[in-house]
Amino acid sequence: MKKQQGFTLIELMIVVAVIGVLSAIAIPQYQKYVAKAEVASALATMSGVKTNVEAYTAEYGVFPASAADSALGIPTSMDLGAISLTQTSGSEGTMTYTFNSTNVNSLLINTDFLLTRTASGTWDCTTSGATSAVPSDLLPKSCK
DSSP states (O other): OOOSSSSSSSHHHHHHHHHHHHHHHHHHHHHHHHHHHHHHHHHHHHHHHHHHHHHHHHHHSOOGGGGGGGGTTSOOOOSSSEEEEEEEETEEEEEEEEESSSSSSSSSSSOEEEEEETTOOEEEEOTTTOOBBBOOGGGGGGOO
């Protein structure tokens, strides 16, 4: 009688197949998770700027134009993208976060995420009206 030593080839093939199936499911989910985190980071950055925009709107009675970017403390260089302001009318306007084409998740390349201020002073996060919108399933729960 011989004592069995090691694994058979079929056992090793089963392990490799199981690992392959798990990674085929896990990698896309991880990519989506990273993209959601980047959108949440953009929202956090925009929320900080939102305070300055509100102060400007309260002081001057109008939503700031894009020329006021530096005076409002909008960061000039960010790894993920850039923020721009668009005055719609009076105290209404839109703050747009445009993701870069590099250093960002592939699901977000050159997409836009918007915070829109209404005349009543409420802010809505949306992708409608964006040239190339962030997919709705990547938006933070507070935006849905």
